[in-house]
Amino acid sequence: MLHGLWKLTWIELKIFMREPLGAIGTILVPVVIFLVIGRTVGRGLTPQSVGVNSFVRVGLPVLASLLIAVSAVLSLVTIISIYREGGILKRLRATPLRPQTILTAHVIVKLILTAATLLLMILAGKRYYPIGVHAPLFSFTVALLISTWSILSVGFVIASIVPTARFAQPIGAVIFYPMFAVCGLFVPVTSLPPVFHALSRVLPLTYAVRLLQGIWTGDLWSTHIGDLAALALGFVVCTAISAKVFRWE
Amino acid sequence: MGSVIQVSKVRKTYGATVAVDEVSFEVQDGEIFGLIGPNGAGKTTTMECIEGLRKPDSGTISVLGLDPFRQVYKLQERIGVQLQQAQLQKRIKVWEAVDLWASLYRKNAVDGERLLEQLGLTDKRNAWFMNLSGGQKQRLFIALALINDPEVVFLDELTTGLDPQARRAIWELVRGIRERGKTVFLTTHLMEEAERLCDRVAIIEAGRIVDIDSPEKLVSRHCPERTVVLATDDPNAEERFRSIPGVEVENSGDGRFIICGRGEELVTEVIRCLSENRMRVTDFRTILPNLEDVFLKLTGHSIRE
Numbered sequence: 186m187l188h189g190l191w192k193l194t195w196i197e198l199k200i201f202m203r204e205p206l207g208a209i210g211t212i213l214v215p216v217v218i219f220l221v222i223g224r225t226v227g228r229g230l231t232p233q234s235v236g237v238n239s240f241v242r243v244g245l246p247v248l249a250s251l252l253i254a255v256s257a258v259l260s261l262v263t264i265i266s267i268y269r270e271g272g273i274l275k276r277l278r279a280t281p282l283r284p285q286t287i288l289t290a291h292v293i294v295k296l297i298l299t300a301a302t303l304l305l306m307i308l309a310g311k312r313y314y315p316i317g318v319h320a321p322l323f324s325f326t327v328a329l330l331i332s333t334w335s336i337l338s339v340g341f342v343i344a345s346i347v348p349t350a351r352f353a354q355p356i357g358a359v360i361f362y363p364m365f366a367v368c369g370l371f372v373p374v375t376s377l378p379p380v381f382h383a384l385s386r387v388l389p390l391t392y393a394v395r396l397l398q399g400i401w402t403g404d405l406w407s408t409h410i411g412d413l414a415a416l417a418l419g420f421v422v423c424t425a426i427s428a429k430v431f432r433w434e
Numbered sequence: 435m436g437s438v439i440q441v442s443k444v445r446k447t448y449g450a451t452v453a454v455d456e457v458s459f460e461v462q463d464g465e466i467f468g469l470i471g472p473n474g475a476g477k478t479t480t481m482e483c484i485e486g487l488r489k490p491d492s493g494t495i496s497v498l499g500l501d502p503f504r505q506v507y508k509l510q511e512r513i514g515v516q517l518q519q520a521q522l523q524k525r526i527k528v529w530e531a532v533d534l535w536a537s538l539y540r541k542n543a544v545d546g547e548r549l550l551e552q553l554g555l556t557d558k559r560n561a562w563f564m565n566l567s568g569g570q571k572q573r574l575f576i577a578l579a580l581i582n583d584p585e586v587v588f589l590d591e592l593t594t595g596l597d598p599q600a601r602r603a604i605w606e607l608v609r610g611i612r613e614r615g616k617t618v619f620l621t622t623h624l625m626e627e628a629e630r631l632c633d634r635v636a637i638i639e640a641g642r643i644v645d646i647d648s649p650e651k652l653v654s655r656h657c658p659e660r661t662v663v664l665a666t667d668d669p670n671a672e673e674r675f676r677s678i679p680g681v682e683v684e685n686s687g688d689g690r691f692i693i694c695g696r697g698e699e700l701v702t703e704v705i706r707c708l709s710e711n712r713m714r715v716t717d718f719r720t721i722l723p724n725l726e727d728v729f730l731k732l733t734g735h736s737i738r739e
Contacts, residue, residue, distance in 0.1 A: 189537050200526055203562075272517065276520040
C-alpha cells in the first residue's frame with residue numbers, strides 16, 4: 186500500500202529545500218522571530234528573575250512552535266493546490282501510487298521540517314533566549330508533532346476547497362491566523378465573549394495550545410488526555426471531510 | 435494478433451454535457467491506434483476512462499483483460515501513460531523523476547539511464563523539470579510512460595505545442611515504441627500526425643465515433659476525388675482532357691489546367707492522354723485528399739474550427 190512512500194518523501198523533501206525561500210522561510214524565520222521578540226520583551230530578565238513574565242516563559246515558545254506548525258500547514262495547502270492545478274497530482278495518480286501514499290509523503294515532509302525547525306529554535310534558544318530553554322524537549326517535540334498532524338488535517342480540508350493555487354495561501358492564512366486570537370494563548374479562553382469562547386472550543390489550535398503549554402511547563406502526558414483526544418477527534422473528523430470533498434484535478 | 439483494448443458502448447456525461455456517447459472500438463496488439471478529432475470531441479475523456487482515471491456512466495471497457503476502473507492498480511502496472519498538459523514538480527530533477535517512477539512499479543523497471551539516453555536526455559539528467567524545453571518535457575513524459583516496460587502505451591496530445599522539428603523527433607520515438615512490440619494508443623487533433631503515425635484511426639466528433647479504419651482506407655472510402663494540376667502549351671489540350679470520361683476540366687488560362695475526377699484511375703488516365711497525344715507538359719502535380727478532407731466531409735466542418 187505504501188509502495189514508493191520513502192522515495193517520494195525523500196524527493197519531496199529535496200524539492201522543498203530547493204524552493205527559493207523554502208528553507209529560509211520555514212526554518213529560519215520562526216527561529217528569528219522567536220529570538221528577536223524574546224530578547225525585546227525579555228530584556229534584562231534572567232531565569233532567576235522574580236515574576237518572570239509568563240509570556241516569555243511559556244507563551245512565546247508555544248506561539249513560535251505553533252507558528253512553525255501553521256506555516257507548515259499553509260505550505261502544504263499551497264503545495265497541494267499547486268500540484269492539483271498543474272496536473273501533478275493527476276500524473277502521480279496515473280501510476281500504481283495510491284492517493285493516500287502521496288498525501289502521507291507530504292505529511293511526513295512537513296513533520297520532518299517542523300521537528301527540524303523546533304530543534305533549531307530550541308538549540309538557538311538555549312544560547313540566545315533571555316531565560317534559556319528549560320523544557321522536556323523530547324515530550325514537547327512529540328506534542329508539537331501531534332498538534333501539527335491534527336492541524337494538517339484542517340489544512341487538507343482547506344486544500345480540498347480552495348479554487349486555485351493563487352488563493353490557497355491567503356485563504357489558509359485568513360482561516361488560521363485568527364485562530365491564534367481565540368486559542369487562549371494571549372487571553373484566557375474563559376474570559377472571551379461567549380461566541381468566541383464557543384468558537385475556541387471547536388478549534389484544534391485551542392487544544393494544541395493547552396497541550397503545548399502544559400508539556401512545556403512539565404505537565405505529565407496523563408493530565409492532557411482530554412487535549413490529545415480532542416486533537417485526535419479533530420484529525421478524524423477533518424480527514425473524513427477531506428476524503429469526501431477532496432478533488433484530484 | 436488479438437485485441438488488447440475493447441471498448442463497448444461507453445458513455446460519459448458531465449452534468450448535462452455528454453462528453454462520450456456510446457463509443458465502441460477495439461485496439462489490436464502491436465498497432466498504433468489514434469483517436470482523432472477536434473478539441474472537446476471527447477478524446478481525452480475516452481482515453482482516461484480506458485486508463486482507469488475516470489469511471490464511465492455506462493458501457494464496458496477491457497484493457498489486457500482487466501477492468502480499468504475496478505482493477506486500476508493491476509492495470510497501472512502494465513500500462514504506460516502520458517497525460518495531456520501534465521506537469522511534474524517544478525524543481526524535480528530529470529533523473530529523480532525517472533528514479534521515482536521506477537520505484538513505483540512492482541516489476542523490474544527498465545534501465546532508467548538507458549531510457550534517458552535513448553530519448554536524448556542524458557545531458558539533462560540533472561536539470562530541473564521547470565528548466566526543460568517543451569520537447570524535452572514531452573520526452574521525459576515518454577520516458578516515464580516507458581519506465582515499467584508497459585504492454586500498452588497511452589499518449590494524449592503528445593506533440594501539442596511543439597515546434598515541427600521536435601514533433602518529428604517525437605514521431606520517430608513513437609514508431610520506436612511500436613517496433614519494441616508495444617501497442618500505442620494516442621489522441622491527436624493534428625491530422626498530419628495521425629496520417630504519418632497511425633496504423634488505424636478512429637474519428638471522433640461530439641462524443642461519437644464517426645468511422646474507424648487505416649488513414650489510407652478512410653481517404654479512399656470518403657474522399658475518392660483526385661485532382662491533377664498541369665501546364666501545357668498544346669492548343670488542343672482542353673478538348674483532349676475533356677474526352678477523358680468522368681472528369682471536370684478547368685482552364686485557368688496561361689495553359690494551366692485543373693482536372694478533377696474520382697478514383698485511383700484518374701492520374702493514369704491523364705498520363706495516358708498526355709502520352710497518346712504526345713503533349714508537352716511543363717508542370718504536373720497531383721493533389722490527393724488527406725485525413726483533413728475526410729474529417730471535413732464526415733463532420734461538415736474543419737478540425738481547426
